[in-house]
Amino acid sequence: xxxxxxxxxxxxxxxxxxxxxxxxxxxxxxxxxxxxxxxxxxxxxxxxxxxxxxxxxxxxxxxxxxxxxxxxxxxxxxxxxxxxxxxxxxxxxxxxxxxxxxxxxxxxxxxxxxxxxxxxxxxxxxxxxxxxxxxxxxxxxxxxxxxxxxxxxxxxxxxxxxxxxxxx
Amino acid sequence: xxxxxxxxxxxxxxxxxxxxxxxxxxxxxxxxxxxxxxxxxxxxxxxxxxxxxxxxxxxxxxxxxxxxxxxxxxxxxxxxxxxxxxxxxxxxxxxxxxxxxxxxxxxxxxxxxxxxxxxxxxxxxxxxxxxxxxxxxxxxxxxxxxxxxxxxxxxxxxxxxxxxxxxxxxxxxxxxxxxxxxxxxxxxxxxxxxxxxxxxxxxxxxxxxxxxxxxxxxxxxxxxxxxxxxxxxxxxxxxxxxxxxxxxxxxxxxxxxxxxxxxxxxxxxxxxxxxxxxxxxxxxxxxxxxxxxxxxxxxxxxxxxxxxxxxxxxxxxxxxxxxxxxxxxxxxxxxxxxxxxxxxxxxxxxxxxxxxxxxxxxxxxxxxxxxxxxxxxxxxxxxxxxxxxxxxxxxxxxxxxxxxxxxx
Numbered sequence: 001x002x003x004x005x006x007x008x009x010x011x012x013x014x015x016x017x018x019x020x021x022x023x024x025x026x027x028x029x030x031x032x033x034x035x036x037x038x039x040x041x042x043x044x045x046x047x048x049x050x051x052x053x054x055x056x057x058x059x060x061x062x063x064x065x066x067x068x069x070x071x072x073x074x075x076x077x078x079x080x081x082x083x084x085x086x087x088x089x090x091x092x093x094x095x096x097x098x099x100x101x102x103x104x105x106x107x108x109x110x111x112x113x114x115x116x117x118x119x120x121x122x123x124x125x126x127x128x129x130x131x132x133x134x135x136x137x138x139x140x141x142x143x144x145x146x147x148x149x150x151x152x153x154x155x156x157x158x159x160x161x162x163x164x165x166x167x168x
Numbered sequence: 169x170x171x172x173x174x175x176x177x178x179x180x181x182x183x184x185x186x187x188x189x190x191x192x193x194x195x196x197x198x199x200x201x202x203x204x205x206x207x208x209x210x211x212x213x214x215x216x217x218x219x220x221x222x223x224x225x226x227x228x229x230x231x232x233x234x235x236x237x238x239x240x241x242x243x244x245x246x247x248x249x250x251x252x253x254x255x256x257x258x259x260x261x262x263x264x265x266x267x268x269x270x271x272x273x274x275x276x277x278x279x280x281x282x283x284x285x286x287x288x289x290x291x292x293x294x295x296x297x298x299x300x301x302x303x304x305x306x307x308x309x310x311x312x313x314x315x316x317x318x319x320x321x322x323x324x325x326x327x328x329x330x331x332x333x334x335x336x337x338x339x340x341x342x343x344x345x346x347x348x349x350x351x352x353x354x355x356x357x358x359x360x361x362x363x364x365x366x367x368x369x370x371x372x373x374x375x376x377x378x379x380x381x382x383x384x385x386x387x388x389x390x391x392x393x394x395x396x397x398x399x400x401x402x403x404x405x406x407x408x409x410x411x412x413x414x415x416x417x418x419x420x421x422x423x424x425x426x427x428x429x430x431x432x433x434x435x436x437x438x439x440x441x442x443x444x445x446x447x448x449x450x451x452x453x454x455x456x457x458x459x460x461x462x463x464x465x466x467x468x469x470x471x472x473x474x475x476x477x478x479x480x481x482x483x484x485x486x487x488x489x490x491x492x493x494x495x496x497x498x499x500x501x502x503x504x505x506x507x508x509x510x511x512x513x514x515x516x517x518x519x520x521x522x523x524x525x526x527x528x529x530x531x532x533x534x535x536x537x538x539x540x541x542x543x544x545x546x547x548x549x550x551x552x553x554x555x556x557x558x559x560x561x562x563x564x565x566x567x568x569x570x571x572x573x574x575x576x
Contacts, residue, residue: 027264027509057394059510059521059538078510078523078538082391082405085412089510110394113546121228136221136575145229152233 003051003084005030011052015045022091033091039075040102042090046079047107054079054088057104060114062122064096066148072096075124077104094124103129121146186214189557193222197561199296200571204548204560211557216549220542224575231535235500236262237336237478239535244330246539247573250289250516251331252281252321257513260415261522262336262476265509270471273461274338275417277469279454280351281324281333282416282513283447287358288317289516290398290440290447293568297437298369300565301378306368313361316354323347337477338470348455355452362448366441376434383551383563384432393550394543397518398439399567403431409514420457421450433559433566440568475502500530517541517568541567542574 008030012020020042022033034042046054058078065072071093080087094101103126104111115126116135123144126132134141143150191197191204198204201222207214227242234242243254256278263270270278291314295307318328323346325333334340369375385395387403400407406425410418426442428435461468470477474493483490496502506528512521518540527533544567551567552560 026507029510031508056391058512058519059523059536061523061536063525063534076523078521082407082412087510108394109389109392109546110543113542117542136224138221145226152229 003053003081003086005086005088008052008086008088011049012042012045016042029087029089031089031091033074033093036075036092036094036101039090039092040104040107043077043079043104043107046088046090052081053083054081056080056082057108057110057114058087060104060111060118062118062124062146064122064147068093070095073099073122073124075101075118096123099124100127101125102127103132105129120144123147185209191560193219197300197564199565200569201575202564202569202571206557206560208557213552213555213557213560216552216560218545218548220545220571221575223571227576228535228537231532233531235497235502235530236476236504236532237497238500239532240332240334241330243537244332245572246537246576247289247516247520247541247570248329249292249570250285251329252285252333253289253513253515254520255331255333256282256416257511257515257520258522259334259336260513261509261511261524263471264511265507265524265526266336266473266476266505268337268471268473268476270338270416271468272417273458273465273468274470276420276454276457277339277343278334278416279418279421280451280458281321283451283454284317284320284354286447286514286516287444288314289568290444293516293565294437294440295365296565297379297433297562298375300561301375303368303372303375306365309368310361310365313354313358316350316358320347320350320354323350335470335477337473340478341480342467342469351451351455355448355455359448362441362444369437378559378562379434379437379566380432381430382433382555382559383566384430384435385547385551386431389547389550390431393547395518395547396540396544397514397516397568398436398443399431399518399544401425402428402435402439404429409512409519413512415511415513421453423450433562436566503528503530504532512538515540517570517573518544537576539573539576541569542576545569545574 009023019038020032020034024031046052058080060077063074073094073096075092077090092101101124103115115129118124119132120134120137121144187208189206189208191206193201193203203219205217231239240255240258243258244251246254291310295310298306321331322328324343325331385403387405390400390403404427406427408425423446426439428439478497479490479494484494504526506526508525510521510523512519520540521538523536524532525534551563
């Protein structure tokens with residue numbers, strides 16, 4: 001019998017009870033969240049359970065919601081069960097002042113660079129990561145550029161002397 | 169003795185028995201801006217550390233201020249060996265978010281373009297593997313057929329490398345006769361060329377010795393590393409997005425997923441060759457299906473989605489609605505529905521995913537690209553450790569790493 005969204009939901013609920021919440025299915029992909037303290041427990045359960053078998057980490061990234069106090073940053077895992085071909089999305093919210101989330105590198109080697117990228121752009125501190133340093137930006141950078149408080153340059157600004165590129 | 173005093177060597181460097189070698193960022197054999205800090209014992213690699221990000225252009229940040237249609241040119245510059253797949257992937261993501269249904273003819277035309285792009289991508293990669301083994305001929309020989317593919321794209325969209333081909337909802341114009349003629353020419357001539365290209369290498373002793381048992385990886389490790397595309401299939405796992413989550417009517421086509429066994433450089437090379445044959449077959453099937461559309465059906469090249477599909481210039485000058493939509497689209501004054509969507513396509517080197525979050529504004533709230541080679545390049549150390557340095561070069565080219573995609 002192939003795996004369905006309902007089974008995944010039931011299994012998660014019976015294992016973690018109230019701790020997993022906010023089940024939705026935007027565009028047919030099961031999405032849910034859990035507190036950041038148990039993110040590894042959830043990932044482990046999804047990985048190891050014989051029926052669930054979510055052993056492929058498709059993607060990992062963060063999103064910044066500056067207006068949600070206490071849950072400003074969210075780390076999003078896209079997991080894939082290749083055998084039954086089912087994808088799910090798992091979210092872990094964290095506040096921006098202590099953005100500590102346990103690393104998934106122990107489960108997925110692929111998470112190594114994905115977490116470094118997430119750290120690089122959002123400043124999520126992955127606790128236990130073997131080599132958490134910047135990956136795409138220069139190492140001297142002292143801010144996290146994808147956060148919403150860093151807007152892109154105003155396209156209409158005129159104070160810049162930039163003859164080479166046709167401005168000013 | 170005095171002379172030596174002002175030579176300052178790093179601590180421990182005298183006692184060290186290994187050599188540190190900087191391979192890249194601008195090295196002719198790296199085909200792109202990659203830096204590898206190799207620790208060598210003689211010619212054997214003890215450890216490798218990759219540094220990336222030299223051409224990072226902050227596409228994800230830039231996309232947060234652009235209306236959907238303006239993100240397309242950014243996707244061109246990810247994997248620039250097969251930009252049309254990236255463009256289509258992005259359009260398909262938008263269509264999924266906006267609930268636009270594309271007509272069958274559009275799907276088939278897209279399949280033709282995407283499979284041509286796959287051939288162009290694999291062609292480059294496989295012939296470069298040959299170049300790195302010392303065989304330049306194959307590379308030069310197949311280039312004229314990549315050129316022909318570029319000419320087809322040029323007929324369809326006007327540009328060759330960074331194509332920005334198509335629109336949300338379809339194509340900007342119908343394919344003209346020259347495009348189809350060139351496609352027919354390609355379908356007629358390319359099989360022989362590919363056969364000759366494969367004959368050059370397949371049973372070549374030197375090539376086999378250089379590629380077999382180098383850069384291999386087990387299926388389990390490849391999965392754990394998030395490998396996708398030909399690199400994963402070379403290890404024996406038949407995961408292909410075109411089959412697992414069909415998009416653009418791929419379910420209408422009959423094709424096979426070639427797999428390897430050892431996941432080494434030779435298997436990767438073979439898998440790509442076989443995929444080119446499969447792509448050719450898909451193109452032939454799609455072309456036949458496209459020809460079945462007659463009369464008014466043959467003029468369909470986009471979906472009916474006036475809010476997002478840029479109208480034809482002629483209509484803008486003569487019709488009121490077209491003018492309004494043209495203005496709204498160009499000025500980016502159309503709100504995107506709230507939602508979050510993940511969509512992926514089988515790009516030249518793996519699963520290219522787009523994770524798009526919209527908060528109801530005019531631009532994406534967050535856009536993340538799942539770039540396949542960013543994810544599998546981290547396995548480079550494991551692939552090359554203990555091997556010869558010259559094999560590491562082969563491994564690098566046979567992984568099909570594209571700096572533009574990796575650094576986004």
